[in-house]
Amino acid sequence: MTNELKTLLDQAADRPATFTPDVADLVAAARHRTRVRRIVISAATAATAATAVIAVLLVGHLGTTRPAPQPATTAQPKMVTDLCAKSDDFFRTANDDAWRQQVVSSWTDKVVEVTDADGAMTVRRSPDGSQYAYCVAGVPMLGRPLGGFGATLLNVGIVTRPYQIQRYWSMGCGDDPVDRDNRTMPCTGVRYSYAGRVPEGVTRIAFSGLGQHANATIKDGYWVHRVYTDDIRTGNVDPIYITMYDRSGKQVFKERY
Amino acid sequence: MRPETEQDYVEFVTHQANALCRTAYLLCGDWRRAEDATQEALIRLYRVWGRIQRKGAVGAYARKVVVSTTLDALRRKSSQEIVGGDDYFAHETDPADPLGVLENRLVITKALAELPPRQRACVVLRYFDELSVEETAAALDCRPGTVKSQTLRALEKLRTHPALAELSDLAVKG
Numbered sequence: 096m097t098n099e100l101k102t103l104l105d106q107a108a109d110r111p112a113t114f115t116p117d118v119a120d121l122v123a124a125a126r127h128r129t130r131v132r133r134i135v136i137s138a139a140t141a142a143t144a145a146t147a148v149i150a151v152l153l154v155g156h157l158g159t160t161r162p163a164p165q166p167a168t169t170a171q172p173k174m175v176t177d178l179c180a181k182s183d184d185f186f187r188t189a190n191d192d193a194w195r196q197q198v199v200s201s202w203t204d205k206v207v208e209v210t211d212a213d214g215a216m217t218v219r220r221s222p223d224g225s226q227y228a229y230c231v232a233g234v235p236m237l238g239r240p241l242g243g244f245g246a247t248l249l250n251v252g253i254v255t256r257p258y259q260i261q262r263y264w265s266m267g268c269g270d271d272p273v274d275r276d277n278r279t280m281p282c283t284g285v286r287y288s289y290a291g292r293v294p295e296g297v298t299r300i301a302f303s304g305l306g307q308h309a310n311a312t313i314k315d316g317y318w319v320h321r322v323y324t325d326d327i328r329t330g331n332v333d334p335i336y337i338t339m340y341d342r343s344g345k346q347v348f349k350e351r352y
Numbered sequence: 353m354r355p356e357t358e359q360d361y362v363e364f365v366t367h368q369a370n371a372l373c374r375t376a377y378l379l380c381g382d383w384r385r386a387e388d389a390t391q392e393a394l395i396r397l398y399r400v401w402g403r404i405q406r407k408g409a410v411g412a413y414a415r416k417v418v419v420s421t422t423l424d425a426l427r428r429k430s431s432q433e434i435v436g437g438d439d440y441f442a443h444e445t446d447p448a449d450p451l452g453v454l455e456n457r458l459v460i461t462k463a464l465a466e467l468p469p470r471q472r473a474c475v476v477l478r479y480f481d482e483l484s485v486e487e488t489a490a491a492l493d494c495r496p497g498t499v500k501s502q503t504l505r506a507l508e509k510l511r512t513h514p515a516l517a518e519l520s521d522l523a524v525k526g
Contacts, residue, residue, distance in 0.1 A: 100479045101480065103459060103516075104475075104476065107461050107464075110377075113376075115370065116387070121365060121394055121395060125395045125398030125399065128395060
């Protein structure tokens with residue numbers, strides 16, 4: 096064995112803190128995933144069986160009756176402009192138009208929301224109160240609603256870390272008055288929308304960057320905030336930092352996002 | 353899962369999570385990613401725990417899942433996912449570290465970062481986890497011959513790395 100290499104690798108992987116995940120959370124997440132997997136498999140099996148039965152019935156039906164010609168109609172799905180996602184199921188929900196449509200139309204319980212001239216960032220609660228979705232919506236421009244056009248889950252994949260944060264970005268014009276119905280040039284600004292669950296013990300969440308300093312809006316264990324830039328390229332000059340403080344004013348988290 | 357079987361799983365997680373996380377860190381160069389990959393691997397392990405435990409290959413399987421989860425996450429980096437602030441193999445200075453240790457740490461993590469993921473995995477599994485060629489092949493789901501050739505190439509690259517060139521045994525062993 097290459098002893099020096101082993102020593103170097105050992106040193107590189109040393110750190111004062113030992114990684115000890117919350118086993119109860121892990122087991123709960125694993126049980127949940129196992130349940131979901133079973134349900135999906137059962138549903139797929141049932142769907143396959145149902146399809147087979149319907150196919151058999153249809154074949155029999157087509158053999159005996161000749162259907163009258165129907166006018167061609169194509170159901171147009173309603174465009175979903177609000178971008179919603181759950182932090183614990185980000186990639187599936189963010190890419191599921193039907194789910195987002197359902198959230199926008201029926202999850203009317205708003206836990207916390209922040210609005211500005213360009214739109215809103217909202218944490219919505221499901222009708223049964225068990226689930227939460229982070230949604231960004233845009234104010235229409237030239238009659239076209241501006242939803243979010245990008246989203247990301249920061250610290251993706253985290254099971255137990257309390258600082259999981261969701262970020263969206265969407266077109267924006269800024270806070271200056273703009274005639275959105277007669278605007279000839281599209282706005283070139285960007286609104287960054289952030290949301291997350293308030294970690295235990297945290298009482299203040301501060302944002303700094305892009306020349307702005309403000310606290311996030313906190314309510315019922317969730318927080319939201321929006322930051323605007325006229326030019327996305329200036330983001331690298333004054334990066335956005337999120338800092339969290341506990342009740343005594345001690346900083347417990349700081350990260351560049 | 354039966355309570356006693358689940359208790360075995362809990363004990364395994366309690367005792368092995370940190371070791372698996374260190375392996376994951378050497379593969380991706382980012383502690384947060386490593387923690388995520390380890391947790392993801394442990395969750396996947398839960399589903400097959402009973403079967404794997406009966407086979408008596410829990411450790412090997414867990415390491416295999418950690419490696420694949422970590423390498424998968426590296427491949428997904430080009431998606432819309434962004435991890436704030438930290439790039440892979442971004443090195444944070446630790447004021448508590450003695451200077452020499454810190455320097456060595458930077459050297460090896462930089463050198464590892466320059467290796468392709470599979471070669472990096474071969475080096476980490478062979479020389480950090482001290483697995484045999486066969487065990488490494490099982491963890492990477494490839495043939496032993498592939499492990500040998502990948503390891504050889506990796507060591508050749510490490511040998512030419514300016515900061516590692518002085519390692520005597522690295523220069524003569526493959």
